[in-house]
Amino acid sequence: MGMAPGMNVKPYRISTGQTILLLSMANIGAAQLYIPSLSYEALGRSGWLLPLAAIGVATLGGKVFARLGSQYHGRSYFDYALVIGGKPFGRLAALLLAIAMLAFVPVVTKVFTALVSAELLPKTPPVIISMIILLISAFAAQHGIEALTRLTQIFSLAALPLIMLLMLAPLLLPLEPGYLIPVSLVENMRVSASAAAAASASVASAAAAAAASGSMLSQSWIALAAGLMSFPGFTLMTVLTPFLDKPHHAGKVAFWGTLLPAVLVILSVAYPVMIFGWPAAATYARPFWEVLSVVQLAPAIPIQRLAYFLTITTRFISYITLSVYWFAGAAGLKAVLMPKATPYRRIILSTAPIILATVIFQRYSGGFPEGAALVHIALAVSGLLIPALLLEIALFKRRVQDRRRGRRS
């Protein structure tokens, strides 16, 4: 490889730190699908507690893949799922996860396009923006995981300090932590239910009122479920574990790779409540954007266009999210359906028109994204519940094998 003799370099391996960085970026990109106003609706002024629960879910998922990875060293989930579950079930499980990962790409692209279209390029046809996003993401994805980790390192040099500064900027505003009181899920559920009832009371007919109330409550519950999977980056451990130079660190990677994005989301949910108050914060489509829009250095000295820095930074990060999910989905398809010699480029380019079509025909009006919620739930099932089941099967098989060996010996 042209390396100087004695250099401690492991080609085609990624370190724990690089993987944490990659997962952080992937999770920050995924967190843009998190709707703070819906978390307020679901948990009221304690909506900022939801990302904390999401850290727990991600850590649990990371642990599952760490255990599986340690049993099937050097192999991806898509390979050992067939071994554990047998051909029909294992293949179905792997295929489901690969499709869920690929389905994540158009969902993120749609939100990405909507934000760029609304804030930066209002007169450009959204299809053009989506095409360019997908072209860049496909170009990055086809080069594989090592190239993506290096790209992440370069991006993070600019993105992370900027994001940290943006997260500190609201401290210039008068914060009222008292608006977060009470920290209670029960109280807020009660308030949410009464808010839904009050909203339904304003609708003319009783049937429409009941439907509106039911819809709001079901949205709250779906948002709650999807919110727990706000940081689905741990599902990437399916393909990252074999590349890790320390595969037993998979759980640690999932935890630390979720912590930074979770802190960012917690702040972006808590700041608007502390500044606008909960009822007012819940009315904004993008509460943290509004907070950044009103930050001032002093009463008469606004910081112009601060919110745009957030948009631009998170757009760069979104490329990482898209590329890494696209790559992971392609790796899954390759393992389950295609010959081993199939290049990633071919899979990625062949899935691109389907993804673009999904982006174009996907309905998204800036409100509650049903598609995103469904993909989150699909990722929870195929990336957490089924792998956990497979782990149980693998452990059971191992125990049976150990018993047999014991009897033989």
Add this chain to the structure above:
Amino acid sequence: MKRLCLLILIFICVASVFGLMGCWDAREIDRRAFIFAMGIDLEAGGLYRISAIAINGGSQQSSGGGAVAAARGNAVAAASASASLGASASAATTGDTAPKVPVLVAHGRTIAESMEALVSISARIIDLGNLRSIILGETLSRQGVNDVVRAVLADPRTPADVILFQAQGSAEAIIRSEPNGEEHLQAWLDHYRTKSILDTPAQYFVPAWQFRSHLINPGQDAYLGAITLITRPENDASGAGENMSDNDTDTTTSQPQPQPQPTLGGIAVFKGDRLRGFLNEEQTTAFSWMSGKAGGRVVVSSPKAPNQLTTIRVTAMRHELTVSNHKSAAPVLNVKLRVTGAVNSANSLPELASLTAAQVKKQVAATASILQTDFSADLLGFGELARRAAPFDWQPDTWEKQWTKASWNIFVDVSIQTFGRF
């Protein structure tokens, strides 16, 4: 083949750039008119009337505010907007004399329709990105402003940090006013805002997002800085106090009639989203103190020498607001103020401190009484404090009843420093 694919990819990326940027959509400053201040009134027929100071970009006559360039009498003539929409728009001038800056006027059945009419009124592109102040008319605010504020702020062209004001009377009259020595109303407001908070209470400048939060969040009522038009003799309005003898001459023959001058000297008090009334300058200063903001002056006289007045500047203020007995029908509202005053010369500072404390307490109590009894408005957010103390029991409706029966417990502690030469 690989290189060809790469070249095609690069070509697509580069070519797509031409589709993104504004080759056909250049934004030149001299093709735009910048709206800096806007007034919203409610007309008798239920139509909203928007009046706005529009500064044409690229003009040679620039002043103070950077891109501010106003051509005298450069009001943009415009035809009525589509009659089918029920909206109309017209350019306007100020009476017989040419105005310093153009004022555009548009009206419509909704705020959104009025704003669209305003945007379409001029041959220039109307730029709302520099909108810094919105003034609400008194008739409008008496009817309720929640929907209006929501509609204005929902428009993405409106900056999020725009400042709201309440007009005493018509907002349009204030928009059309020409402050002495200033190019237009917004320049006058900008200068006020950049003064020290010791000179201008911060309460005069309420950002729209903050006002909206107060409207929506239960437990605190909203307020805005109030602007009123006052007609003073020309030289008096300048504030210099020079050539006072000129006032004795007949101004109708030798001098033009004095223009009404905008004055920022109080706050408008809202209950819910409706305007209830106004606090004058002295009451607003007391309200500022209760909010923990320094500024203003206290004038005291010793009982031994009633004619000898001493003025103390309030240079620092610490406040503490609490609610006790919050579950009872008549809660106690505690206001604890620690005031630091400055005086140029004084012989007996301890006596002056106690006199000042008594005077501050008197002013604060009077203002608190007005807020509670005349306006029933909880501007200081005691309701929110009570909610925090008992979050599971607190109800907005119950607090409304408790608020009117609440008693005040005001404690003022003053320390005086001397800064004068003698």
